[in-house]
Amino acid sequence: MANDQLSRKNKYRHKRLKRFSFILLGTGLPLIIGLGIIFYIDFHSKELPASNDNQSYNKPPIKQETSITISAAGDFTIGTDESFGYSGSFVEEADNNGYSYFVKGVKDIFLKDDFTTVNLETTLTTSTKKAQKKFRFKGDPSYAEILQLGGIEAVNLANNHIHDYSETGYKDTLSVLKKHQIGYFGYEHRYVTTIKGIKIGALGYEGWYDTPEIRSQIEKDIKLLRDQGVQIVLVHYHWGVERQYVPTESQKSLARFTVDAGADLILGHHPHVIQGIEEYEGKFIVYSLGNFMFGGNRNPSDKDTFVFQQTFHFTDDNLTTEKNITVIPFSISSVSDRNNYQPVPLNGGDADRVMEKIIHSSQQINGTGWTVYNNNGR
Structure with missing residues (x-):
């Protein structure tokens, strides 16, 4: 069961x-x-x-890639010597045409870059106390607006005309530049700005002679900029001999020393004519940019000039060895029979002629190897 x-x-x-x-x-x-x-x-x-x-x-x-394009031009004398008289002067052109007239040919270049610098070879003052010298330049303080309209961020002061109206004129000029938010450098002044996260610093000197004193000052000033984190160091020199197309031995030795001391670009002026360009240790030395917007002469025989541009390339905030430059031939006047103080870029045969002049001077310095980096095809 x-x-x-x-x-x-x-x-x-x-x-x-x-x-x-x-x-x-x-x-x-x-x-x-x-x-x-x-x-x-x-x-x-x-x-x-x-x-x-x-x-x-x-x-x-x-990797973060950054590029900074810097433009430079020569002597800006936005004013005149009162002894020249009114007719045909910079002052007459300003009164008749307004301030934007002067920058008509340059603003498309200077407003499109990242930073523009020139040599301010005049005072901006109403002072009447003149220095004891042959030529004394000054412009109305309102002329600083021309710099703004032209897209110029900073100017060099270290030259032989910034004290034409003594200390009063010099201080007035500094005040006017500050008011119009134009940076300045030269002598005891160092300029530092930040663009796209990159620090740019500028220095200016009267470089008549290559002396131990100026070399010591250059080394000190460049070190001060580097200690502030500056990544591009520009150095302006007012130097050389007037109307000489080839730089002196003193210019060359001082320029090369300045590169060895840490400068990234050397920009020269004073001869009132253009001089050559040199590549030295991977850096460029522009010995003379010549006149540019120059109220100091109503009809100079040589009206040739140029704008020098360099694009600096950075990878992760480190400056690379890539080199790109653009040399843009200009005339200081848009008419040939006189100086109307309206610089304009040149085209065709005139541009080729100015470029050949720069190359000819460069061949008498250290060759023309720099031309392989020139982007304008000339």
Whole structure:
């Protein structure tokens, strides 16, 4: 009897197990497969880190590329010597045409770059106390607006005309530049600005002679800029001999020393004519940019000039060795029979002629290797 009951229970259990097996096969199998897939994905997903916007896995860091284009032009005498008289003077042109007239040919260049610097070879003052010298230049303080309209960010003061109206005229000029938010440098003044996160510094000197004293000052000033985190150092020199197309030995030795001391670009003026360009230790030396917007002469025989542009390239805030320059031939006047103080870029044969003049002077310095970096195709 007991055996019969046990047999019936075993048959009942067998039927239940059989029914459960059909359930697994009919409806439970997909569930098992699904659980298996989930387990597989979960297991393998643990082999990879979770996504995080602040982290990068197995990817090289993205390098930050920055470029800064700097333009430079020569002597800006936005004014005149009162002994010249009114007719044909810078003052007459300003009165008749307004201030935007003077920058018509340059603003498209200077407003599109990152930083523009020129040599301010005049005072901006109403003072009447003149220095005892042959030529004394001054312009109305409102003429500083011309610099603004032209897209000029900073000017060099270290030259032989900034004190033409003594200390009063000099201080007036500084005040006027500050009022119009034009930076300045030269002598005891150092200029530092930040563009696109890159610090630019500018220095200016009267470099008539290569002496131990000026060399010591240059080294000191460049170090001060570097200690402030300046990444591009510009140095302006007022130097050389008037109307001489080839720089003196003193100019060359002082320029090369300045590069060795840490300058990135040397910009020269004073001869009133253009001189050559040199590449030295991977840096450029522009010995004379010549006149540019020059109220100091109503009709100079040589009206040729140029704008020098250099684009500096940075990778992760480090200056690279890539070199790009653009030499843009100009005339100081938009008419040929006189100086109307409206510099304009040259085209065609005139541009070629000015470029050949720069190259000819460069061949008498240290060759023309720099021309391979010139982007204007001349």
